[in-house]
Amino acid sequence: MKKQVTLLKEFTKGLWEINPTFKQILGTCPTLAVTVSVINGIAMALATTFVLVFSSLIISLVRKLIPNQVRIAAYIVIIASFVTIVDLVMKAQFQDLSKALGPFIPLIVVNCIILGRAEAFASKNGPLRSVLDALGNGVGFFIALVIMGGIREVLGSRTFLGYQVLPNGFEPWLIMILPAGAFIVFGLLMGFSNMYVERKKNLEREALIAQYRRVGREEITDDVLKEAGV
Amino acid sequence: MTDTQTLIEPKQKVYFDLTTSPHLHSKWSTSKVMWFVVAALIPSIIAAITFFGWMQIFIIITAVVFAVGTEAAIQSIRKKKVTWFDGSAALTGLLLALTLPPNFSLSATAIGSVVAIGLGKQIFGGLGYNIFNPALVGRAFLQAAFPVQITTWVKPNFAVDSVTSATPLAAFKFDKIFTDTVPMAIGNVGGSLGETSAIAVLVGGILLIAVGIVNWRIPLSMIIGMFLFGGLFWFINPQNPSPVFHIFAGSFLFGAMFMATDWVTSPITNKGMWIFGLGISLVLVVIRIYGGLPEGVMYSILFMNGFVPLINRYTKPTIFGVVKEEKK
Amino acid sequence: MKQVAHIIATLTLIGVIAGGSLSLVNNWAAPKIALNQKAETECAIYLVHLDGKRYEEIKNAGFEVYKVFNEADSSVGYSLVYSGNGFQGKIKLMIGLTEDLNKTTSIEVLEQSETPGLGTKILEPPYKDQYNGLVTTPSIKLVKGVEPSNPYEVQSITGATISSRAVVTIVNEGIAKLRAVENKGASK
Numbered sequence: 001m002k003k004q005v006t007l008l009k010e011f012t013k014g015l016w017e018i019n020p021t022f023k024q025i026l027g028t029c030p031t032l033a034v035t036v037s038v039i040n041g042i043a044m045a046l047a048t049t050f051v052l053v054f055s056s057l058i059i060s061l062v063r064k065l066i067p068n069q070v071r072i073a074a075y076i077v078i079i080a081s082f083v084t085i086v087d088l089v090m091k092a093q094f095q096d097l098s099k100a101l102g103p104f105i106p107l108i109v110v111n112c113i114i115l116g117r118a119e120a121f122a123s124k125n126g127p128l129r130s131v132l133d134a135l136g137n138g139v140g141f142f143i144a145l146v147i148m149g150g151i152r153e154v155l156g157s158r159t160f161l162g163y164q165v166l167p168n169g170f171e172p173w174l175i176m177i178l179p180a181g182a183f184i185v186f187g188l189l190m191g192f193s194n195m196y197v198e199r200k201k202n203l204e205r206e207a208l209i210a211q212y213r214r215v216g217r218e219e220i221t222d223d224v225l226k227e228a229g230v
Numbered sequence: 231m232t233d234t235q236t237l238i239e240p241k242q243k244v245y246f247d248l249t250t251s252p253h254l255h256s257k258w259s260t261s262k263v264m265w266f267v268v269a270a271l272i273p274s275i276i277a278a279i280t281f282f283g284w285m286q287i288f289i290i291i292t293a294v295v296f297a298v299g300t301e302a303a304i305q306s307i308r309k310k311k312v313t314w315f316d317g318s319a320a321l322t323g324l325l326l327a328l329t330l331p332p333n334f335s336l337s338a339t340a341i342g343s344v345v346a347i348g349l350g351k352q353i354f355g356g357l358g359y360n361i362f363n364p365a366l367v368g369r370a371f372l373q374a375a376f377p378v379q380i381t382t383w384v385k386p387n388f389a390v391d392s393v394t395s396a397t398p399l400a401a402f403k404f405d406k407i408f409t410d411t412v413p414m415a416i417g418n419v420g421g422s423l424g425e426t427s428a429i430a431v432l433v434g435g436i437l438l439i440a441v442g443i444v445n446w447r448i449p450l451s452m453i454i455g456m457f458l459f460g461g462l463f464w465f466i467n468p469q470n471p472s473p474v475f476h477i478f479a480g481s482f483l484f485g486a487m488f489m490a491t492d493w494v495t496s497p498i499t500n501k502g503m504w505i506f507g508l509g510i511s512l513v514l515v516v517i518r519i520y521g522g523l524p525e526g527v528m529y530s531i532l533f534m535n536g537f538v539p540l541i542n543r544y545t546k547p548t549i550f551g552v553v554k555e556e557k558k
Numbered sequence: 559m560k561q562v563a564h565i566i567a568t569l570t571l572i573g574v575i576a577g578g579s580l581s582l583v584n585n586w587a588a589p590k591i592a593l594n595q596k597a598e599t600e601c602a603i604y605l606v607h608l609d610g611k612r613y614e615e616i617k618n619a620g621f622e623v624y625k626v627f628n629e630a631d632s633s634v635g636y637s638l639v640y641s642g643n644g645f646q647g648k649i650k651l652m653i654g655l656t657e658d659l660n661k662t663t664s665i666e667v668l669e670q671s672e673t674p675g676l677g678t679k680i681l682e683p684p685y686k687d688q689y690n691g692l693v694t695t696p697s698i699k700l701v702k703g704v705e706p707s708n709p710y711e712v713q714s715i716t717g718a719t720i721s722s723r724a725v726v727t728i729v730n731e732g733i734a735k736l737r738a739v740e741n742k743g744a745s746k
Contacts, residue, residue, distance in 0.1 A: 062572075067565045074572050081576040085583050092590035095598075156674075171338065174675045175374035184349065191353075377676050378717045404702065404719050522645055522720055 010129050014136025021144035022193050026112040030104050031148060032182040038161050041149030042142070043097045047090070047105055049138025051082040052114050053131055056122040060130035063123045075118045076109070083108045113137060151185050152176045260357070263443055263493075264317030270434035271488070274328055277417050277427035281386040282332035286423055290327040292336045296343035297323030304352040318357050322346055325365035325488060328424025329481060329528070330372070332384045338376050342368040362535045363495045366528050373528070383420040397421045398479040402471055403524040414478040425481035435487030447500060449486040451507025453477060458508070459515045470519055482514070485527040495535045502538075502545040509534045603637040605666045606654025610634060619739045621732075626654075633657055639668070640732030644724040647671035649680075651728055655694075659737055665689040665729065677721035685722065688712045694733050700726045 005013075020026050027048070034040045055078050066074045087105045090098040098105065108114065117137055122130040153159055156176030158166040166172075175181045258266075278286050301319035305312045314320075323343050330339060346368025354360040373380050383397055397420045398409035413419050417427025424431070438444040460473035476482060481489075490496060490510055497506050510530045517526025603624050604610045610626040622639035635657045641650040649670045654663035665686060672678050679685055692698060693709040700723050701707075702714045714722040 066568055067561065070565050070569055074569060077569075077572050077576050081580055084580055088583050088587040088591070092587040092594070095594050171335070171376060171379070172675065173341075173375040174377060174673070175371060177674050178374055180374055377673065381717050 007129065007132055010132040011136040014133065014138070014140040015143065016140065018137075019140040019144060020113045020116075020137050021141060022190055024113070024116065025190075026116050027141060028186070030107070030111065031145060032179065032186060034101055034104050035145055035148040035152055035182060036156065036177045037153045037159075038146060038149040039097075040100055041145035043090075043094075044101060044104060045138065045142035045145045047086045047101075048108055048111060048113065048141055049135070050086055051079060051108050052117060052138045052141075053134045054082050055079045055114060056117055056130040056134035057127055059118045060122040060125060060127045071123065072115075072119070075115060075123075079114055079118070080109045113141060147189065148182070148185055151189075152181055156181060258443065260318065261316040264321045266441065266443055267438065267488070268317060268321055268324060270438045271324055271328065271424070273430035273433045274424040274427065274484070275324075277430035278328065278332075278423035281388070281417050281426060282384065282423060283387060286332055288336060289330060289332075289334055289339050289423065290324060292339045293327035293330075293343045294320050294323035296340040297326070297347050300344045300347040301352065304348060305356070308352075310356070313357070316357075319347055319351075322351070322364045322368075325424075326368045328484070329365065329369045329422050331380060331382060331422055335376075335379060338372060338379060341375070342372040345371040358494055360494055361538070362532050363489055363492050366489060366532050366535075369528055370532060385420060386418050386426070388418050397524065398475070399518065399524040402475075402479070403518075406469070408471065408475060409479065411474060411478050414475075422481060422484075425484040428478050428483050431483045431487055435483070438487065438491075444487065444491045445496075445503060447503040448491045448496060448507045451504045452482075452486040452490060452511050455508040455511025456482070456515070459512045463515060463519055476515065476518065480518075480525045481527045485510075485531055489527070490531050490534075495538060497538050497541045497545065499542060499545040499547060502541040505541050505545070506534055506538065509537065602639075602652040602666050602668060606637050606652050606664045607634055610637075613637065616739070619736070621735065623736060623739075635663060636736065638732050638736055640728055640735070641669070642724060642728035642731060644670060644672050645677050645718075645720045646673065649721075649724055649728060651725065651732070653729055653732055655733065655736070659733060659740070660693065660695050662689045662692045662694060662729065665725070667725075672721045673718070676715075677718045679715045679718055680721050680725050685713075685715050685725075689729070694729075697730050697733075698726050 014020070016023075018024055021028070021031050030044050030048070034044045055075070058078050059075055062074075083106060086108070087098075090101075090105060117130075117134055121133045125133070150160060153161075154165055155173045158164055158168075158170055158172050173181070176185070275287075275290065278290075298314045298319045302312050302314040305314075323346070326342055326346050327339065330342070346364045349371070350362060350364030350367030351357065351360045369380075381400075383400075396404075398414055400420075401407040401409060409419055414426075415428045417430065419426055435444065435449065439446045439449070456476050457473045460471070460476040463470045464472050471479070486507075490507065497503050510527075510533075513530035513533050514526050517523065517530060523529075600613075603613050603626060607626040609628045611629045612627045612631065613624045614627070616623045616625055616636075624637045626634050626637055628634045636655040636659070638653040638655060639650065640653060641648050643649070647670070649672070650668040652666040652668055654665065655661070656663060667681050667686075670678065670680070672680065688706070689712070692712065695710065697710070699708070699711050700714050700719075701711050702719065704713075706713050712722070712726055
């Protein structure tokens with residue numbers, strides 16, 4: 001039996017622990033392509049979160065009715081329906097955003113975050129947990145896109161959400177709104193997040209070793225440390 | 231704390247100095263080589279100052295200071311031995327500065343240096359681990375970040391009426407005007423600081439070849455490649471520039487002598503060097519004739535840099551002295 | 559056999575539900591989308607003919623072109639949609655032309671994927687405004703580095719010669735095409 005996690009944890013794990021962009025490295029295509037500005041990132045993340053939450057909900061509701069052999073096909077149809085709804089609504093109501101995001105709204109269908117959560121979580125858990133998990137992942141995706149979009153927009157066009165934040169004397173780095181800039185920012189962010197995790201792990205490890213020393217435990221092997229989870 | 235360390239020390243804290251092959255002994259130490267290359271660039275620096283004014287020295291100083299500073303900063307953050315004095319960072323900064331246009335903004339120069347050392351070199355683990363030529367990485371970043379400033383040229387100091395500020399390659403690309411070879415050889419044309427004077431580049435380059443720092447195969451194969459591929463396109467359509475124009479225009483010679491021959495990012499086998507040099511020339515000719523940009527030395531060298539591990543593997547010499555296993 | 563039936567039934571059911579809900583949404587969205595698109599074209603047509611009040615599509619031209627009329631219902635010229643290759647991708651222009659096709663009224667860029675901050679300067683006034691009242695005979699010419707000395711000359715954007723030239727080429731080609739069509743008498 002797997003450990004029962006709290007409902008809150010179901011939500012918060014998506015924010016950082018299994019952040020879809022920086023930890024699962026899923027959905028990198030829209031991450032790299034649309035983050036030329038913060039508003040694009042926000043719109044993309046909201047659209048994805050909408051699809052993610054509703055498809056997770058439906059999939060977890062009908063998970064016991066769908067035969068195992070055709071589950072992926074069924075998931076894709078459900079996901080594609082929600083994506084089409086989002087696409088139509090955006091075209092009708094938010095034409096400018098829909099234009100800016102271009103083909104990346106229809107492409108949410110094949111965004112691995114959604115199918116990934118459907119297959120890994122919603123198909124095995126109840127509706128409440130699935131929705132929380134989807135929301136957490138959606139918010140995690142949102143955070144990642146806003147950070148990426150923020151860095152790229154500030155350096156690439158001197159603005160944040162359209163408001164100028166850097167003085168005119170600052171020559172905008174065009175590379176940041178080109179694809180190359182997306183890769184550089186993404187790589188650096190991932191590198192720094194890994195560095196942070198590594199440092200934290202080392203600190204925990206050292207603290208544990210110190211604790212073992214205090215209680216007078218002699219043998220501290222890698223296996224012992226592994227068991228303690230650090 | 232000290233107790234803890236002694237406890238885990240045998241398991242964790244054993245460090246070896248790991249370097250990539252080949253492990254050769256040589257009279258040349260890294261820093262000696264680096265400073266020698268810097269010395270070989272002095273003619274180009276003098277040419278740059280002669281043709282574009284003494285102000286250009288500030289670009290060079292900025293680039294070098296920021297390159298060395300970034301190297302020292304990153305190494306101390308990563309708690310590695312600080313090796314700013316070995317000259318490799320200074321050389322990267324100097325090479326970067328010489329590929330920039332005259333009167334280039336100093337703040338942008340500084341950004342270029344930081345990127346060259348940070349993204350081009352230290353992120354891979356420092357000297358010897360980088361795939362791409364750091365100075366060119368810095369310049370490629372600047373080219374993408376500030377495309378207008380980096381293609382804004384100035385007239386050289388001794389310009390006669392017929393000399394414009396446009397580089398010979400831009401003049402060819404956009405207006406189909408060919409510049410004479412003589413001003414291009416001397417350096418009295420528009421262009422980047424170090425690239426315009428072919429003679430100054432050749433003096434430094436030949437010096438490096440003579441003392442054995444630069445392997446002659448790479449520059450020679452690039453020149454031969456230029457005659458082959460550039461000549462081919464010229465033969466097909468005389469509207470295309472001749473191989474001689476290709477060689478003297480832009481930063482071809484500068485790239486051949488100082489950029490492509492970087493020890494870290496060029497092949498280690500003789501055969502590999504030929505493939506590398508010919509490849510650069512082929513890519514370059516295609517970029518110059520069909521590309522959107524007038525010049526392509528930087529991109530063609532970076533492109534071929536990416537192939538170096540593959541070239542090295544493909545041209546690995548046969549190991550002699552191993553007896554084939556007999557079939558039983 | 560029972561399992562196969564189950565599979566078919568499930569997938570059919572999902573398909574039917576999905577299709578049904580989508581058609582509902584589409585019923586609501588389709589008119590709005592059509593309206594949006596029409597408004598957009600209309601907006602661009604009148605942007606290049608500020609005095610336009612009514613327009614008529616010229617059919618059978620092989621490309622999008624509209625004849626524009628003013629308040630007094632007399633023709634003020636043409637709005638021509640034409641595209642061609644830019645530096646990195648397609649550039650789509652709305653070109654405003656006078657009745658005799660000898661002058662442009664102005665141009666509007668509908669779609670482009672030029673280098674941001676460099677090629678995208680074709681969207682901005684110093685370059686774009688050159689097309690306000692530009693003479694198109696014999697053809698528009700691009701000049702570099704010097705001020706235009708003839709009424710049919712356009713000054714290139716520094717550092718973005720290719721994008722500047724692309725716009726000139728597209729406008730010239732579009733006008734040539736339209737001249738051919740109009741001489742054939744597809745319309746008056």
